Amino acid sequence: MAKNSLSDITAPWPEQHLQKLGHCPVCQSNLAELLHQDLQDRIFFCAPGRWTMLSCQQCGSGYLDPRPDEASIGLAYSQYYTHDIDESWLSDASFWARRLPSWRTGYIKRRFPAFAVQSANLLGGQLLARNPTARVLLERDVRHLPTPLADARLVDIGCGSGSFVKRAQLLGYHAQGLEFDPQAVEQAQRQHINVTQGALPDTGLPSSHFDAVSLSQVIEHLHEPVRALHEISRILKPGGFFWLSTPNALATGHRRFGGYWRGLEPPRHLAVFSAKALQSSLQAAGFTDIHFQCPGPVSAWFYQASQKIAATGPDTAELGLNQDSVLLNEIRAIDRLSMTDPCAGEELIVTARRV
Numbered sequence: 001m002a003k004n005s006l007s008d009i010t011a012p013w014p015e016q017h018l019q020k021l022g023h024c025p026v027c028q029s030n031l032a033e034l035l036h037q038d039l040q041d042r043i044f045f046c047a048p049g050r051w052t053m054l055s056c057q058q059c060g061s062g063y064l065d066p067r068p069d070e071a072s073i074g075l076a077y078s079q080y081y082t083h084d085i086d087e088s089w090l091s092d093a094s095f096w097a098r099r100l101p102s103w104r105t106g107y108i109k110r111r112f113p114a115f116a117v118q119s120a121n122l123l124g125g126q127l128l129a130r131n132p133t134a135r136v137l138l139e140r141d142v143r144h145l146p147t148p149l150a151d152a153r154l155v156d157i158g159c160g161s162g163s164f165v166k167r168a169q170l171l172g173y174h175a176q177g178l179e180f181d182p183q184a185v186e187q188a189q190r191q192h193i194n195v196t197q198g199a200l201p202d203t204g205l206p207s208s209h210f211d212a213v214s215l216s217q218v219i220e221h222l223h224e225p226v227r228a229l230h231e232i233s234r235i236l237k238p239g240g241f242f243w244l245s246t247p248n249a250l251a252t253g254h255r256r257f258g259g260y261w262r263g264l265e266p267p268r269h270l271a272v273f274s275a276k277a278l279q280s281s282l283q284a285a286g287f288t289d290i291h292f293q294c295p296g297p298v299s300a301w302f303y304q305a306s307q308k309i310a311a312t313g314p315d316t317a318e319l320g321l322n323q324d325s326v327l328l329n330e331i332r333a334i335d336r337l338s339m340t341d342p343c344a345g346e347e348l349i350v351t352a353r354r355v
C-alpha cells in the first residue's frame with residue numbers, strides 16, 4: 001500500500017464540511033481554553049486540514065473545534081485500516097509468558113473455566129495471580145471480563161476484524177462484533193467470526209440483551225460520545241458489564257509531546273477524555289460500580305509513537321528527542337505510578353456495571 005506523503009495533508013478540509021461546536025461534546029460546557037493549534041494528520045498522512053484542539057475547563061477533556069462533520073469524516077479514514085490491526089496478547093511480551101506459557105493459560109483457565117487449551121498449569125496460574133504486574137497484563141488481555149455464566153452474550157463494538165470477538169468466544173462468551181469498516185467486516189466473516197456492520201450511537205442491537213460490552217479505542221472517534229454511552233447502557237442487561245479504553249487527556253506524554261502526542265490523532269480523534277469526564281458521563285448514562293483499571297506498561301508504545309510523529313514536525317529540537325534516558329525514566333515512572341493510580345497512565349481503562 002503506497003504511503004501518502006506530507007503534501008497530501010496540506011490541503012484544507014472542505015470548508016462546508018467543518019462543524020463549529022462552540023461547546024464541549026462531552027459535558028456541553030462552553031468554557032474552554034486553547035490547547036493546540038495547527039494539528040495535522042501525521043500518523044496516516046491522509047486527512048487534509050489543520051486542527052485546533054480546545055481544553056474544556058469544566059471536565060478536562062480535549063476536543064477539536066471546528067471538527068469534520070459526519071458526512072465528511074470518511075476523508076480521514078482513507079488510509080486507516082482497522083482490518084490490519086492484529087491484537088496480540090499483551091502478556092506475550094512479558095518474560096514469564098515467553099518462558100512459562102502454560103502458567104499464563106493456567107491463570108486464564110482459572111478465571112474462565114470454559115477456556116479450551118491444551119496445556120494449562122493451574123498452580124502456575126495461581127502464582128501469577130499473586131504477582132501484581134502479571135495480573136495487570138493478564139487482566140488487560142481478557143479486558144477484565146467477569147467469568148461468564150451459561151449463555152452469556154458479549155458484543156465488542158468497533159471490533160475491527162474481530163480478534164477480540166474470537167478471544168471472548170474462547171473465554172466462554174457467545175460473542176459478536178459490530179464494525180463500521182466494511183472491509184474489516186468482510187475479513188472477519190471470511191474467518192467465520194460473528195461480526196456485522198454497524199456503529200454507535202445507533203447500533204440497531206436489541207435492548208437489555210448483552211451481559212458484556214467492550215469498546216476499545218472507539219469513543220474518542222465518535223461525534224456523539226455521550227449518546228453512545230447511553231446506547232451501550234440500553235443494550236446491556238441490568239447489572240451488565242462494560243469495558244472501555246481510550247487515551248488519557250491528562251497523560252504525562254500529552255504534556256511532554258504536546259500536539260505530537262499519539263493519543264490526539266487529529267482529526268480522527270474528536271474528543272480525548274479526562275478520567276473525571278468519563279466518570280461523570282458513565283454515571284449520567286446509567287452506570288454504577290465504575291472503576292479505573294491499570295492500563296499496563298503501554299507508555300513505551302505511546303512515547304515511541306509520539307516521537308515518530310514529532311520527527312515529522314518542524315520543531316523537533318525542542319522536544320529533547322535525544323534525551324533518551326530522560327524519556328526512558330519517564331516511561332518507567334508512568335508505568336510504575338499507574339499501578340497504584342490507574343488514572344496516571346497514557347491510557348484510561350474503565351469498567352462499570354449497568355444500573
Ligand SMILES: [Zn+2]
Pocket residue numbers: 024025026027028029056057058059060061277
Ligand atoms: Zn467538558
